Amino acid sequence: MSGIDDCLVQAMAIPGAIGTGLVDYSSGFALGTAGRAPAEDPDGAWAGASEVVNTAVNRAPFASTRPGDRVEDIIVTTLGGYHIFRQVHTQFDSRLVLYLWLDRSVANLAIARRKLQLLADNLVAASAAVPAPASGAGR
Amino acid sequence: MADMDTALKQAMQIDGAIGVALVDYTSGMALGTVGGGKELDLTVAAAGNTDVVRAKLRAMELLALKETIEDILITLDTQYHLIRPLTGRAGKGLFIYLALNKARANLAMARHQLRSIEEDLDV
Amino acid sequence: MKSGRAVLPRRVLTQLAGAAETGALYVEGEPGGTLYLAGGLVSYAESPSTPDAGELLTASGRVPPHVWHTVVTGTSDTGAGAQLVAQGHLTQGELELCVLGALYDAAFFVLSPTPARVRFEPGGTHPLGGVCRVDPAVLGREVTRRRKQLDEAHPGSAVDSAPITPVLRAPVPRLALTAAQWELVVHADGKRTAAEIARLLGRAGYTTLLELRRLAAAGLVTVDGDDGPVAAEPAPAGPKTGPATPPRKAQIARKPASPARRTQKNRATEGELPQRSPGAELPPVEAALATEEPDVPLLKRIRSGLKALR
Known part of the structure; x- marks a missing residue:
């Protein structure tokens, strides 16, 4: 049993987590949220988060010419925080990211990033569908 | 202080660098680009696509990230794209866009080097 | 309940939600569709203008069509989602994402701002009606936001x-x-x-x-x-x-x-x-x-x- 709410609860348990959300970056709508939204107007915040992802995925100044080279995640580093946008790849049609806002003074970015990847993968059983990504700092 | 051409060439010396651009987000124009090659398509020059970078910065405003953005890292399966806004007064509205081959790059090192290049850049 | 004259589907939804109704609200017209309510909350929606959850799952190859058909026809009431997860065809996360996505998507079309003839069938349920519950007010706001977003695009x-x-x-x-x-x-x-x-x-x-x-x-x-x-x-x-x-x-x-x-x-x-x-x-x-x-x-x-x- 690992639904959306469970996933968000676990994301908030990552050290340094301030806010999290599962966002449809096509419509700019958050299907679920926990903690604080990254702006005072939550609707604007999720629309903004979606814009960041859309731009990175579809309209970056440079695009990889390698077929199937997908965006895994986007990390925005500010003075006080990290904003991680992790793509959730479902087999059925969707455009989803798992977003996590971290307090930079508390968080360990590398660990938080791996945990978020695991959460996103477990949510849709990506590890069962495709071989685990051979990413890695640890290799 | 280094001028733009020197800075872009320096950025291309970073391990794994495959392309670098200096982009003006108020106009959406690339002021200068180096590299590219067969691994990259420089889309910022494509017609009808000049609002790309503005969209990104507008989104940042929407996100109301009141704090200054240090950098943005986009991780693809085989590449890193590192975006760093210029901090100097003259560089307001500009940022460096660096694309790296993931297999050949040392990310921590690249971030550090790009930061020095940016701080030293005189536009 | 059936309206002979055309009414705003969203207004009817608000009334049904206020009365904490359970059942199916059929909306005629172009494109129309159906909203399912459970205790005044929206539990599922479908419209001819968008693939429903089953179509999303089968068209993508995530769930084989015969499995989908067997589970949906073989489950009484609203338990099809739980069955799919229990039998290992989907994770709970996939099920929720798919159903929520399809629900908001269909609601956008069902709750179109043009008056339509509607019919409410008390007690009517959908096999996927047990997966999630959405506040009709939240749904209505999102539909409005999306309509605005469309007009901003073009x-x-x-x-x-x-x-x-x-x-x-x-x-x-x-x-x-x-x-x-x-x-x-x-x-x-x-x-x-x-x-x-x-x-x-x-x-x-x-x-x-x-x-x-x-x-x-x-x-x-x-x-x-x-x-x-x-x-x-x-x-x-x-x-x-x-x-x-x-x-x-x-x-x-x-x-x-x-x-x-x-x-x-x-x-x-x-x-x-x-x-x-x-x-x-x-x-x-x-x-x-x-x-x-x-x-x-x-x-x-x-x-x-x-x-x-x-």
């Missing part, structure tokens, strides 16, 4: 319902399209509407509309009628007659003939889901379309031919 709503034609000569020397936009342009053939393309590809209806509006804004797709209301003219020698009044441009009575429209009952149980994955060979939609939809390119050629004779 104010012309003609592409929402009319057959989509790709522009054969690009308006600029160089184009940059996203993969999703490319897929839409490739499948626009002058006959299929946005809804038909969405369901053919197993892609969300709202996103399809949004991308088509963007493509229209960029001048890459058009609806027939932008260069004259051809298709609204009565088809020569056809059994159907055209509208009595001359059709006005951009407001043509060329509603999608919706051959793929189903009756308002549970379509999840009908077992007529598409069985392809995106990119595979296309099913012969044209055959179904030909029965009601005028052949627009043909009509255009005829018109040009007639003009040339004069």
Whole structure:
């Protein structure tokens, strides 16, 4: 049993987590949220988060010419925080990211990033569908 | 202080660098680009696509990230794209866009080097 | 409960939610659809304008069609989602994401701002009605936001319902399209509407509309009628007659003939889901379309031919 709410609860348990959300970056709508939204107007915040992802995925100044080279995640580093946008790849049609806002003074970015990847993968059983990504700092 | 051409060439010396651009987000124009090659398509020059970078910065405003953005890292399966806004007064509205081959790059090192290049850049 | 006259579906939903009703709200009209309520909260929605959860799952190959059919028809009440997870066909996360996505997507079309005839069937349930609960007020706000977003992308709503034609000569020397936009342009053939393309590809209806509006804004797709209301003219020698009044441009009575429209009952149980994955060979939609939809390119050629004779 690992639904959306469970996933968000676990994301908030990552050290340094301030806010999290599962966002449809096509419509700019958050299907679920926990903690604080990254702006005072939550609707604007999720629309903004979606814009960041859309731009990175579809309209970056440079695009990889390698077929199937997908965006895994986007990390925005500010003075006080990290904003991680992790793509959730479902087999059925969707455009989803798992977003996590971290307090930079508390968080360990590398660990938080791996945990978020695991959460996103477990949510849709990506590890069962495709071989685990051979990413890695640890290799 | 280094001028733009020197800075872009320096950025291309970073391990794994495959392309670098200096982009003006108020106009959406690339002021200068180096590299590219067969691994990259420089889309910022494509017609009808000049609002790309503005969209990104507008989104940042929407996100109301009141704090200054240090950098943005986009991780693809085989590449890193590192975006760093210029901090100097003259560089307001500009940022460096660096694309790296993931297999050949040392990310921590690249971030550090790009930061020095940016701080030293005189536009 | 049944309304003889047309009412705003959203207003009816608010009333039903206020009374904490459980049942199915059928909305007629174009495109219409069904909202399922449980204790005043929305538990599922479907509309002919967008693939439902079953179509999303089977069109993508995530769940084999026969499995889907067996589970949905073999489960009483609202337990189909739980069954799919219990039998290991989906994770709970996938189920929730898929059903929520389909629900918001369909609600966008069902809660259209035009009055429609509605019918409420107390106690009516959907096999996937046990997966989530959405506050109708939240749903209503989101529908409004999305409508605004569509108009910001491109104010012309003609592409929402009319057959989509790709522009054969690009308006600029160089184009940059996203993969999703490319897929839409490739499948626009002058006959299929946005809804038909969405369901053919197993892609969300709202996103399809949004991308088509963007493509229209960029001048890459058009609806027939932008260069004259051809298709609204009565088809020569056809059994159907055209509208009595001359059709006005951009407001043509060329509603999608919706051959793929189903009756308002549970379509999840009908077992007529598409069985392809995106990119595979296309099913012969044209055959179904030909029965009601005028052949627009043909009509255009005829018109040009007639003009040339004069």
